[in-house]
Amino acid sequence: MRFLPALSLLVPLLLLAGCGGRPPAPTTPHGRAMAYAPSEAETRQCQADLRRIGVAFTPLPDRDRGNSCSTIGTVRLDEIGVPVANLGAMRCGLAEKFTQWVRNAVAPAAWQMLGSQLVKVETYGTYACRDTVGTATAKLSGHAIANAVDVAAFDLADGRRISVLDDWQSSDPQVRAFMEVIHASACKRFGTVLSPDYNYAHRNHFHLEDDHASFCR
Numbered sequence: 001m002r003f004l005p006a007l008s009l010l011v012p013l014l015l016l017a018g019c020g021g022r023p024p025a026p027t028t029p030h031g032r033a034m035a036y037a038p039s040e041a042e043t044r045q046c047q048a049d050l051r052r053i054g055v056a057f058t059p060l061p062d063r064d065r066g067n068s069c070s071t072i073g074t075v076r077l078d079e080i081g082v083p084v085a086n087l088g089a090m091r092c093g094l095a096e097k098f099t100q101w102v103r104n105a106v107a108p109a110a111w112q113m114l115g116s117q118l119v120k121v122e123t124y125g126t127y128a129c130r131d132t133v134g135t136a137t138a139k140l141s142g143h144a145i146a147n148a149v150d151v152a153a154f155d156l157a158d159g160r161r162i163s164v165l166d167d168w169q170s171s172d173p174q175v176r177a178f179m180e181v182i183h184a185s186a187c188k189r190f191g192t193v194l195s196p197d198y199n200y201a202h203r204n205h206f207h208l209e210d211d212h213a214s215f216c217r
Helices: 004-017 040-052 092-114 173-189
Strands: 056-059 063-066 069-071 074-079 118-125 148-156 161-163 192-194 206-209
Touching: 040 056, 040 092, 074 092, 092 118, 092 148, 092 173, 092 206, 161 173, 173 192, 173 206
Parallel strands: none
Antiparallel strands: 056 074, 063 069, 118 148, 148 161, 148 206, 192 206
16 A cells, blocks of 8 residues: 555656647647747857858847747858858758758759759748648748748759759759759758649749658658
């Protein structure tokens, strides 16, 4: 009988550990689950890593932008070695992964597979306070916390413009293979990668998100 007090404490713990027992994630006044935000220490380490690999960037102040949207632990990429259009605030971890993807995947693939130097990456931007699009159930987009970037096209030194809209299913086998290679590389670096194969809303861009979700389409 002397074990009963211990058992009485153990039962609630077992219930919490069981299926459905985990307390729900905290929510905002709008009923959305609160998004994970990097700590100051994580952001400082990330910024040190960007400096180490020779990236020029500007740290941006943390801001709660209302409606569950925020820009916390963000930077503006100023120079990564290849010009990039339309970049705004992006979480530092996303910025680092994006830089490595452009430098170590897109640029080499353009040269080796298409025979021309990558001279520009075109994007549709990063931060935007909105929900996801093209899905049955709307939820807060990664863009709403500056944790996603939409990549639209790649400009080459020989004058070609390789776009997701026009070249995802290109009749040129080399161009199509280039798109497949950089998409596969993105899936190894980012948590969520969405392409035209995902839905119509993504017909013209790659959605790259640093959310550790392991979702690649």
